[in-house]
Structures are given as C-alpha cells and as structure tokens.
Amino acid sequence: MLDTVFFYLFTLLTLGGAILTVATRNAVHSALFLITSLLGVAGLYLLLHAEFLFAVQIIVYVGGIMVLFLFVIMLVNLDAAAAQRQFSRMWPVALGCVALVGLELFYFLGKGEPAFRIAAPPPVPEPTAGNTERIADVLFSQYLLPFEIASLLLLVAVIGSVVMAKKRI
Amino acid sequence: MEFFIVSTIKALLVFFVLMTTLAYLQWVERKVIAHIQLRQGPYRVGPHGLLQPLADVIKLITKEGIVPPHVNKFFYFLAPIIAVSMSLIAISVIPFGGEIEVFGITTHMQLTDLNIGLLLVLALASMGTYGIALAGWASNNKYSLLGGLRSSAQMVSYELPLSLAIASPLLLLNTLSLREMVTQQEGFMLGFLPNWTIFQGPAPQLVGMVLFLIAAFAETNRIPFDLPEAETELVAGFHAEYSSMKFAAFFMAEYSNMLTAAAVTTTVFLGGWLPALPGMAGDLIAPAVFATGGAVCLYHGLNPARKRDKYTLPVFALVFFGLAALFLAPPLKDIAMPLFWFGAKTGALLFVFIWIRGTLPRFRYDQLMGFCWKFLFPVAVLHLLATALLVALAG
Numbered sequence: 001m002l003d004t005v006f007f008y009l010f011t012l013l014t015l016g017g018a019i020l021t022v023a024t025r026n027a028v029h030s031a032l033f034l035i036t037s038l039l040g041v042a043g044l045y046l047l048l049h050a051e052f053l054f055a056v057q058i059i060v061y062v063g064g065i066m067v068l069f070l071f072v073i074m075l076v077n078l079d080a081a082a083a084q085r086q087f088s089r090m091w092p093v094a095l096g097c098v099a100l101v102g103l104e105l106f107y108f109l110g111k112g113e114p115a116f117r118i119a120a121p122p123p124v125p126e127p128t129a130g131n132t133e134r135i136a137d138v139l140f141s142q143y144l145l146p147f148e149i150a151s152l153l154l155l156v157a158v159i160g161s162v163v164m165a166k167k168r169i
Numbered sequence: 170m171e172f173f174i175v176s177t178i179k180a181l182l183v184f185f186v187l188m189t190t191l192a193y194l195q196w197v198e199r200k201v202i203a204h205i206q207l208r209q210g211p212y213r214v215g216p217h218g219l220l221q222p223l224a225d226v227i228k229l230i231t232k233e234g235i236v237p238p239h240v241n242k243f244f245y246f247l248a249p250i251i252a253v254s255m256s257l258i259a260i261s262v263i264p265f266g267g268e269i270e271v272f273g274i275t276t277h278m279q280l281t282d283l284n285i286g287l288l289l290v291l292a293l294a295s296m297g298t299y300g301i302a303l304a305g306w307a308s309n310n311k312y313s314l315l316g317g318l319r320s321s322a323q324m325v326s327y328e329l330p331l332s333l334a335i336a337s338p339l340l341l342l343n344t345l346s347l348r349e350m351v352t353q354q355e356g357f358m359l360g361f362l363p364n365w366t367i368f369q370g371p372a373p374q375l376v377g378m379v380l381f382l383i384a385a386f387a388e389t390n391r392i393p394f395d396l397p398e399a400e401t402e403l404v405a406g407f408h409a410e411y412s413s414m415k416f417a418a419f420f421m422a423e424y425s426n427m428l429t430a431a432a433v434t435t436t437v438f439l440g441g442w443l444p445a446l447p448g449m450a451g452d453l454i455a456p457a458v459f460a461t462g463g464a465v466c467l468y469h470g471l472n473p474a475r476k477r478d479k480y481t482l483p484v485f486a487l488v489f490f491g492l493a494a495l496f497l498a499p500p501l502k503d504i505a506m507p508l509f510w511f512g513a514k515t516g517a518l519l520f521v522f523i524w525i526r527g528t529l530p531r532f533r534y535d536q537l538m539g540f541c542w543k544f545l546f547p548v549a550v551l552h553l554l555a556t557a558l559l560v561a562l563a564g
Contacts, residue, residue, distance in 0.1 A: 063295020
C-alpha cells in the first residue's frame with residue numbers, strides 16, 4: 001500500500017518535473033525542475049531496492065551534472081534570453097509525434113497486460129549479497145565490454161572538450 | 170510501536186545535543202581563534218563568555234528579517250532551507266557508539282544504519298551545494314552571484330578528490346554501512362596499535378585521510394577554501410543579502426557540515442567509537458582525564474586567586490569528579506565510553522579545522538582550481554590505485 005503511494009508520488013515528481021522542464025521559460029526554473037525529475041527517478045530506484053543506484057543517481061546527476069548546468073545558466077543573461085524568440089516553431093511536428101506515441105500506447109493498453117511482456121521475465125535470483133556487490137559483479141563480469149566502451153567514450157569526450165577549450169596545448 | 174518511540178526519543182536526543190554542539194562549536198571557534206591571535210575572545214556574557222551562544226541565538230531570532238525588494242522570493246527562502254536540512258539529515262547515519270541496553274531496551278547509538286550510509290552522506294553533501302548556489306543566484310546581487318558561482322565550481326571540483334579519497338579505505342573495509350565500518354576496525358595489531366584504517370595493513374590510509382580532510386575543507390567552505398563568502402572581496406558572498414534566522418540557517422549549515430565531515434573522518438579512518446588503547450589502559454584514560462581536571466580545579470579552589478574562586482572552583486571539581494565516576498560505574502560505562510572516544514576524535518578533528526582557520530590565508534581563485542585539478546585529483550587517483558594494488562596483492 002505505502003509502496004504504491006510512494007510509486008505514484010515519485011512518478012508524479014519525475015513526469016511533472018520533466019514536463020515543467022520544457023514548459024518553463026526561465027532557464028533556472030527549468031534546471032530546478034529537471035533536478036526534481038532526477039530526484040523522482042532516484043526515488044523509484046529506492047522503491048526497487050536499488051539503494052546503490054539511488055545514491056549514485058543523486059551524487060552524479062543531481063550533485064554533479066546539474067550543479068554544472070546551474071553554473072553555466074547563472075552566467076547567462078537570462079533577461080536577454082527570455083526576450084528572444086523561443087524554440088516553439090516546431091509545434092505541429094511535436095504534436096504529431098505526441099499523437100503517434102499516444103496512439104501506440106493506447107493500442108497496447110487496449111490489448112491488455114500481455115502486450116507489454118516482450119519476453120518471459122527472467123527468474124529473480126535469491127539476493128545473496130547487497131545491491132552494491134551485485135551491481136559490481138554484473139558490471140565487471142557480464143557487462144564488462146559495454147562498461148569499458150562507455151569509459152572509453154567518456155575519455156574521448158574529456159579529451160575532446162580540453163582540445164576545443166584550449167587554443168594552444 | 171516500540172520502534173517508533175525509541176526512534177523518536179533518539180532523534181530528539183540527537184537533535185538537542187547537535188544543536189547545543191553547533192552553538193558551542195562557534196564559541197570554541199571564537200575562543201581558539203582569539204587565543205591564536207593573542208586576544209581574549211568573548212568574555213562578557215557569563216564566565217569566560219560561556220553564555221555567548223545563547224545570547225547570539227536570542228539576538229538572531231529577535232533581529233528583523235529584512236527581505237530585499239530585488240530578490241527572487243521563492244528561491245531566496247528555499248536556499249537556506251535546503252542548506253540547513255541537507256546538512257542536518259547527514260547526522261542521522263553517523264554511529265556514536267555500539268549496541269547498548271537502556272531500561273531493558275537494546276538499541277544502537279545511531280539513528281539509522283543504512284547499507285549505503287557513506288554514499289548517503291556524500292549525496293546529501295552534494296545536494297547542500299544547491300543551498301549556496303541558489304542563495305547566490307536568488308539574491309540578485311553581483312557579489313552574491315559571484316559567491317554562488319564560486320561555490321558551485323568549487324563543489325563540483327572538490328567532490329572528485331573527496332570521493333576518490335574515501336574510496337580507498339572502502340577497499341579495506343568492504344562495506345558502505347558506517348556501523349559495519351567501525352566493527353571492521355576493531356582489535357589491535359601487535360598488542361598496542363589500533364586496527365584503524367589509517368594503520369591497517371596492507372595499505373595504511375594516512376595519506377587518504379589527509380586528502381579527504383583537505384577536500385572536506387573545500388566542501389564545507391572553510392578557510393583556506395572559503396571563497397564563496399570571502400569577506401574581503403565579496404562582502405559576505407552568497408549570504409550577503411540574508412539576515413536574522415535565514416542567516417543563522419546558513420551559519421548552522423556550515424557548522425553542521427563541519428561536524429559531519431569530522432564525524433565521517435572519525436568513522437572511516439579513525440575507528441569511530443573504538444578506544445585508542447587496548448584493555449584497561451583504554452578504559453582508564455577517560456576517568457583519568459576528568460579526574461585530573463577535577464584535581465586542578467580543587468587545587469585552585471583551595472588556593473584561590475580571586476575571592477569567588479573559593480566557591481566556584483570546588484563546584485567545578487565536583488562536576489569533573491562526577492564525570493570521572495560516570496566512566497567507572499558499570500552500567501553507565503558502556504554508554505559513556507564510546508561517546509568519550511567518538512567525541513575525543515571528532516573534537517580533535519574539529520580543532521584542526523579551527524586551527525587551520527587561524528593559521529592559513531585564503532587561496533586565490535586560480536590557485537584553488539589549480540590545486541584541485543593539478544595536485545589533489547591526480548594524487549587521489551594514484552593513492553586509490555596504489556591501495557587497490559596492495560589490497561589485491563595481499564589477497
């Protein structure tokens with residue numbers, strides 16, 4: 001019962017935050033609503049007993065990336081930005097996309113619950129260790145290659161940004 | 170039901186002790202700084218200015234709370250709330266002692282033990298940044314904005330060495346729960362050296378602790394890293410437009426962050442509530458310290474320098490002897506002893522925080538960033554790799 005209440009609360013935070021992120025004009029408000037949305041996702045992780053992901057979501061996204069976002073936004077002259085023409089000329093395209101996704105969603109909702117099951121859910125193994133240990137096990141054994149590729153990508157991004165920012169190295 | 174009652178009592182207890190500690194931490198800081206600078210410090214309110222914190226609290230509550238007309242009202246009020254609540258919540262996972270039994274109820278001297286305790290502290294610390302950054306932005310004042318900007322850049326930068334420095338002792342301890350961390354550090358090597366992370370084989374973490382403390386100084390905006398509020402250049406930085414209780418909230422957040430940093434360092438590196446000496450020696454230090462204090466008071470009371478010392482100092486002596494007796498009486502000993510060791514270690518670290526404030530000048534901004542990215546971060550990475558290698562070699 002309490003889980004359900006919290007699920008809807010966090011969902012509301014996530015979706016409401018996401019909608020308001022794109023709907024508000026003030027960039028700082030947008031950033032803060034994005035933080036709300038990310039916190040909602042963190043709450044959902046917590047409901048799924050993924051405590052490690054919950055903490056990492058907050059440390060990395062809320063505490064790291066979004067602080068950087070806010071830092072950049074604070075440097076921008078917001079009044080001038082708000083007075084400029086907003087990026088809302090794509091209304092018809094956006095409406096079309098939303099209608100398509102909505103149609104798809106309603107079609108599958110109409111077909112009922114089995115339509116959402118792509119494959120039979122794998123049997124949930126008995127939790128032998130904490131969430132942190134299991135993530136480490138999976139990350140460094142089953143998904144080692146994607147993990148390494150992702151780290152390589154991040155390294156490329158870091159080097160790229162340094163090269164672009166510095167005129168003379 | 171019993172769980173709720175016990176939790177409520179514990180939470181209230183921790184809250185009141187925490188509030189008093191925060192208020193008196195400020196008194197201690199003013200006194201220590203004053204003595205470093207050859208001054209007396211607060212001396213007017215109560216003996217040795219001991220009632221100064223109370224006077225300050227009354228002053229801050231009764232002051233007029235001015236809201237400047239040009240601020241962004243919502244975020245202006247939200248910022249101090251975020252700052253203070255995030256820093257106070259972090260205390261909830263700090264263990265002050267082991268398992269105790271009071272009135273037939275067995276409980277831990279800790280509000281709650283999470284399996285991600287340490288990560289939660291880091292997460293809350295990073296959330297606390299928003300309090301400062303938003304305060305700077307919402308004030309609509311160029312000095313405040315500069316303070317907020319500096320704070321967000323500083324936090325993002327110093328979080329990396331902070332996390333890396335705290336990751337290496339985790340390799341030795343193999344847990345994220347703060348209570349388990351302390352139990353992992355139990356025991357003594359060679360009969361006298363405590364099995365704390367800073368001494369523990371195969372990779373003693375002394376360097377890790379220094380790295381962590383330096384990064385923690387930056388995260389808590391303490392001198393020499395207090396650029397967000399550098400008063401000589403930014404008036405008061407991010408809290409220039411704040412007055413009354415809103416200002417007090419920022420103040421409280423800063424001291425509470427300092428306390429959390431010291432308590433986490435104690436727990437992770439210095440063995441938490443565990444004694445520094447084995448067996449009887451460890452048990453006798455606390456009563457010996459208090460008994461010595463009582464003896465000194467009694468001696469000066471019997472040879473009074475001023476007339477009133479004849480009456481006040483014997484009373485203080487009695488209090489000290491009572492405290493010493495507390496550590497010897499069996500049922501109270503189990504509660505008082507861990508608190509003594511935890512308080513002693515945390516207090517020593519807090520003294521270092523204050524001592525450094527009295528000693529070092531403030532960094533220049535480019536020095537601050539250069540120090541983090543060109544020195545602290547690479548050293549922390551190397552330290553983590555070296556620790557990992559040693560742990561792997563030791564098997």
